[in-house]
Amino acid sequence: MTTRRTFLATLLAASTAPALSWADAGNPAYLGAARDRDGGHALYGLDAAGARIFRIPLPARGHAAAAHPDAPEAVAFARRPGTFALVIDCARGRVAHRLEAPAGRHFYGHGAFVAAGDVLCTTENEIDTGEGRIGLWSRREGYARIGEIRSHGIGPHDILRMDGDVLAVANGGIRTHPDTGREKLNIDTMRPSLAWITPDGDLLDAVVLAPDLHRNSIRHLAQAPDGTVAFAMQWQGEPGDAVPLLGLARRGHEPVLLAAELGEQMAMQGYAGSVAFSGDGRSVAITSPRGGRLHRFDVATGAVTPYRRGDVCGLAPAPGGFTATDGLGGIVAVGRDVAPLAAHDGLSWDNHLVAIGA
Amino acid sequence: MRAVLTLCLCLATPLAAGVPEAVRDHALPAADRFARAADALAASAEADCTAEALRPAWNEAFDAWLGLAHLRFGPLETESRALTLGFWPDTRGMIPRTLVGLAADGDAAVDDPAAFAEVSIAARGFFGMEQVLYGPDAGYGHDSYACRLAVAQARDIDRMAAGIAADWQDHAALLTSAGAADNDTYLSTREARQAFYTALVTGIAFTADQRLGLPLGSYDDPRPERAEARRSARSLRNAVLSLEALRDLARTLAPGPIPDTDAAFDAALGTASRIDSADLSSVADPARRLRVEQLAQEVRAIGEAAANEIGVPLGVSAGFNASDGD
Secondary structure, three states, X not given: OOOHHHHHHHHHHHHHOOOOOHHHHOOOOEEEEEEOOOOOEEEEEEOOOOOEEEEEEEOOOEXXXXXXXXXXXXXXXXXXXXXEEEEEEOOOOEEEEEEEOOOOEEEEXXXXXXXXXXEXXXXXXXXXXXXXXXXXXXXXXXXXXXXXXXXEEEOEEEEEEOHHHOEEEEEOOOOOOHHHOOOOOOOOOOOOEEEEEOOOOOEEEEEEOOHHHOOEEEEEEEEOOOOOEEEEEEEOOOHHHOOOOEEXXXXXXXXXXXXXXXXXXXXXXXXXXXXXXXXOOOEEEEEEOOOOEEEEEEOOOOOEEEEEOOOXXXXXXXXXXXXXXXXOOEEEEEOOOEXXXXXXXXXXXXXXXXXXXX | OHXXXXXXXXXXXXXXXXXXXXXXXXXXXXXXXXXHXXXXXXXXXXXXXXXXXXXXXXXXXXXXXXOOOOOOOHXXXXXXXXXXXXXXXXXXXXXXXXXXXXXXXXXXXHHOHHHHOOOOHHHOHHHHHHHHHHXXXXXXXXXXXXXXXXXXXXXXXXXXXHHHHHHHHHHHHHHHOOOOOOOOXXXXXXXXXXXXXXXXHHHHHHHHHHHHHHHHOEOOEOOHXXXXXXXXXXXXXXXXXXXXXXXXXXXXXXXXXXXXXXXXXXXHHHHHHOOOOOOOHHHHOOOOHXXXXXXXXXXXXXXXXXXXXXXXXXXXXXXXXXXXXX
C-alpha cells in the first residue's frame, strides 16, 4: 500500500529527476550579484565575455554566492550579520529554498558544497560565545539543517572545499554581535587563522600570523590547481601601514606573504576585497576597491604587477588571467593589461564574482 | 506640455555633465600651476639650497600642490606620485628614519635624478623635504649632504609635477571621451563622473578625519604631534587650501547651483579663519580645542550637502564596494 511517506518520497524522486545541470541555466561562466539602477538587487549569470545570461531578483543586497558544482543552484547569503540565505534555482529563475540560521546563530556570508554537492557548509557565528561554526545543510532533504562543526576560530568568513572534502576556512578573528551590527569587539586580542578542517570537524592544520600581524583579518580564500590556498587579508590598523594583504599557504609549510613596493602597498589602504588564482594557476591577484587597485603576483617569483580600476572588487579566474567586476558596472579582463569586456552601465557589481565549476 | 518640459530639462543635463568643466576649469589649471611652482622650487634649490633660502619656494609649491592633491586618480596615481608628494600621515616614522639612513650612508643617489627617483617614497616629496628644511638639522651649510639632498628632493618634485601636467593633457581626453568604443580607461560616462566625485568626497573626508581628526584625537587624549606639516606650521593652512580647492572642484563639477554645499564650505572656511593656531596645537588646550572640533564637523557636513546636490544629480555615490568593507 502507498503510505503518505512513500508517496512523498516518490514525488520527490520524480521532481528531482532528471537532474538539471548548469547547461539548463544557459551555461554561465560566472555568477555576480549587483545593485540595479533603481536600487533593487539581483543575481546575474554571466558568460565568459561578461554578457548577461540570466537575471534573478534578490530581496536585498547579498554578500557572496556559493555555486553548486553540477546543479544550476546558487546559494546567496544576506550581508552579515544576516540570518537567511536563499537557494536560487538558476534554471527556473526563482528562489527554491530559504535557509534560516538556527536560533543563536547568524551567517557570515560564504558557503561551500561538499559530498559531491549533497551538503552545503556555511560560515556562522555562535552569538553567545562568539565562536565560529560551520553549519551543515542537506541538499537532498531540501536544505535541512543536519548539524554543525567548529570553525576553530572566531569570525569565519570565506570557506573552500579542498581535495577529499577537507574544508579551508578563513577565521577572520573579529568578534561581532548582532546587537552592535558590524562593530568590532576584540581588535586588541584578535587572532585570525586559516584552518583546514575535516568534514567531521577535526582540525588538520592551521596558519596563524606573526604577533605583529595579529590585526590582519584573514577573510577571503582561493585555491590553486595544486592545492595551494591564497588568503586575502583586511588590516585593522592604520590604512597606510602597508602590511602584506595576501598570503600563500600549503599544509605543513610556513605561509609566504606577498606585497608590492611601499607606495603601491599603501595605495591598497590595508584592504583586500577578493582573491583569485588565474586560470593557469601561475598568478594570484587581490583587489582593493578602496584603493582602486588590483595587484597581480607571479606565484613562482612574487613579482607584482599593479592595475588601476575604480571600485574594483569582484575577481575570478579566466583562461588567460582574471575577470574582475566593479561598483560601476564594468567587467574587465585582466591579462597582460586590463581590457574591457562589458559595461553594464547602471549596475553596481557586488564584492564577489563566483566562477561556476571552480 | 508638462511632460515635454520635463523631458527637455532632463536632456539639458547631458550625460557628461560637469566632467568637461572639471577637466578644463579645475584639473588642468591646477596641474599647470603646480608644475610652474615646482619648477620655481627646483630653480630656487639650484640657486641656494640652504633651508632659509628654500623655504619660500617650498611653501609656494606646497600651496600649489594642495590645489591638485585631492585628484587621486589617473596622473596622480601613476608611479605612486600622490603618495610620494604627500607622504602623510607617516604613522611609522619612516621619513626621519629613511633620511637619517641616506645621510649616514652618504648615498650618492642625491646626485643622480634617475637614482633618486628610485629612493623610498618616504624620503621624497613635500614631507621628506619638510624634514630637511624644518627639522632639527635645518641649519646645514652649503657644502653639506643635506644641501645636496634638498636639491635632489626639489628636482624630484619638479620632475613629478612636470609628469603630472603632461599626463593630465592625455587624461583630459580620456575623461571627456568616456564611454567611447576606444576608451579602455573609462567604460562609461558615469565612470568619469564617479572619478571626480570620489575625489571630492574622499578629499573632504581626508581633511575632516585625517588633517583635523588625527591631531584632535579625543578630548582626553589630544594628539597635536600628529598634525600634518606641523614643523612648518602649515597644518591649518593645508586644511584651508584643500577646502578651497575642493570648493572649486565642487562648483565646476556640479550640474547646477549648489547653495547648501556653498554654505557648508563658507561655514567651514569661516570657522577656520577664527582658529589662531597654525600648527593646530590648540587641540591640546581645552578652551580652544572646541573650534577645531567644530571645523571638523562642518567639513563633514560639506560631504553630506555635496552628496545631495552633486552626487544625486550626477547619478553617482560613494564607492559601492569601497564603502562596504566586508
